Every structure is written in structure tokens, then in C-alpha cells.
Amino acid sequence: MSAPEKIVAESRTEFGKGAARRIRRDNKIPAVVYGHGNEPVHVILPGHQTMMALKHGGANALLALDIDGSEQLALTKDIQVDPIRRVIEHLDFVAVIRGEKVTVDVPIHVVGEAGPDTLVVNENTVVSVEAEATHIPEFFEVSVEGLPAATQILAKELDLPSGTTLLADEELLIVNVTEQISAEALEAELEEAEAEAGIEHDPSDDEIAEAQEEAIAEDAAAEGDSDSE
Known part of the structure; x- marks a missing residue:
């Protein structure tokens, strides 16, 4: 892992949904840092820089947060993303120290x-x-x-x-x-499993067409036999 990216964090003093929306409108991200028996620290992070740091850091991104002039190493633990806009809505971090095992x-x-x-x-x-x-x-x-x-x-x-x-x-x-299993073998296994489970097999479009062709052929053959009598 490369050296943790340094990010200047603002202390967060306003809470609630309205305050969180205002933070996000300013292209910033509300976050909280837990750990080491201390009270959770609520901060506001710059949106673009933080997103790029998380992207480069992978699933366990480690950031060096500058909180009121003091550096705090913070390990990413939870990322809440808006399912539609795909932007980060909130971040949870765990406070760590250099040399600590996690x-x-x-x-x-x-x-x-x-x-x-x-x-x-x-x-x-x-x-x-x-x-x-x-x-x-x-x-x-x-x-x-x-x-x-x-x-x-x-x-x-x-x-x-x-x-x-x-x-x-x-x-x-x-x-x-x-x-690798063939398509024919896979279909046979599925039919066997359905039969054991008592599930009736729904014929495919190809199977229906094939059955219709066979019925037409049988009808034609029957008509031929009756004409010859």
C-alpha cells in the first residue's frame, strides 16, 4: 500500500438531514472517525479529492486526515453511496496508529x-x-x-x-x-433436478415448434392413408 493521502478535514458542528444535504450540495462528504476508545469525531471532507483517494486506495483505503492541525490515520470501513447518482453520501472510518495491526x-x-x-x-x-x-x-x-x-x-x-x-x-x-459442462448436459441436469423436485418442465419455443411440426406431419400422413383406402 502506498503512503496514505493527506486530506484536510473540517470539523462538523451541524447535524441532521438538512445539514447533510447542505454539505453534499457543496460537493463535500460528511464522515465520522471511530476508534481507540475516543468519542466519534465528525468531520467534513472535500468530495472530489476524497473520492479519488478512495479509488486509488482500494477496498481498505487509508487516509491521513488533518483535523484541526493534527494528523489522524483513518482506515475506511463503510462507504454509503447513492444508488441512483452513484455519489458518496457518508463515510465511516476507524482511527489507527502507525505500526498498529488491523x-x-x-x-x-x-x-x-x-x-x-x-x-x-x-x-x-x-x-x-x-x-x-x-x-x-x-x-x-x-x-x-x-x-x-x-x-x-x-x-x-x-x-x-x-x-x-x-x-x-x-x-x-x-x-x-x-x-466445463456442455449446454446439453446442463439442460439434462436441470430437467432431472426439476423432476426430483416435482416441478413441471415448461417447453421452450423450439420444443413447441418441433411438436407442432410433428403433429402436422402426422396429420398429413393420416390424411394420405385415408385417401388411399
Whole structure:
């Protein structure tokens, strides 16, 4: 992880929905910093600079907040985003100190192409680790290049940097490379599962058309037989 970006924070003194809307109209973000047994610290952050810092810092972005002239390292814990406008509405941080160990969930990035006729299933997209607050890995890279079907990659096989400790179960399945199933086999499995569950199979448009063609052909054959009698 790169050095935390420094951001000047304003102390927040007004609260409530109206005050929050005014903050957002000024292109700023209301936030709160928790931790270390202290009272929560409510602040206002510059919108664009903060969004860019979070984008570059990844899922566990660490910021150096300048609050009334004092620096506070703050680890991102919750980001509330407007579902329509896709802008940040509120941020929660946890206060940390340099050298402190923290527990975080680090994303898994799968790269490469597995062997032919395989399907790569990312069974777990994050893994829990303990790391120094200023040295949190942005992600763990897992290569599946050329791997054959029936290959499984477990948490204990991840390449962890120095100072990072795995907290998740060592046998946690991260990536599963399976044999790719054909469309015909998949349809057969679905029909079997539906039959076992007592679910009637709804015919597809192709099946309906095929049945109609067969009925027309049978009718035509029957008419031919009656004409010849």
C-alpha cells in the first residue's frame, strides 16, 4: 500500500438531514472517525479529492486526515453511496496508529486463462488477514494460467507479503477450476433436478415448434392413408 493521502478535514458542528444535504450540495462528504476508545469525531471532507483517494486506495483505503492541525490515520470501513447518482453520501472510518495491526478483508484478483474446457469459479472474493495499518495489501493475485480441471487453490496457498498474517481458515477454497459442462448436459441436469423436485418442465419455443411440426406431419400422413383406402 502506498503512503496514505493527506486530506484536510473540517470539523462538523451541524447535524441532521438538512445539514447533510447542505454539505453534499457543496460537493463535500460528511464522515465520522471511530476508534481507540475516543468519542466519534465528525468531520467534513472535500468530495472530489476524497473520492479519488478512495479509488486509488482500494477496498481498505487509508487516509491521513488533518483535523484541526493534527494528523489522524483513518482506515475506511463503510462507504454509503447513492444508488441512483452513484455519489458518496457518508463515510465511516476507524482511527489507527502507525505500526498498529488491523484486521481487514482483502480482495482476490484472478488472472490468466485456465486450460481448455474448464470453468474457473471464484469461490471467495475476499480473504481475512491481519496486517500493519500502513501496509495493507490492496489485493491478492491468483493465477489460473493453464491450470487443468479439478485444480483447487486454498487460502494457505496465497502469496502473503511480509507482515501479513492469514486469519481465514487455511483450507478455505478460493478458486475452483472445474470441467466445463456442455449446454446439453446442463439442460439434462436441470430437467432431472426439476423432476426430483416435482416441478413441471415448461417447453421452450423450439420444443413447441418441433411438436407442432410433428403433429402436422402426422396429420398429413393420416390424411394420405385415408385417401388411399
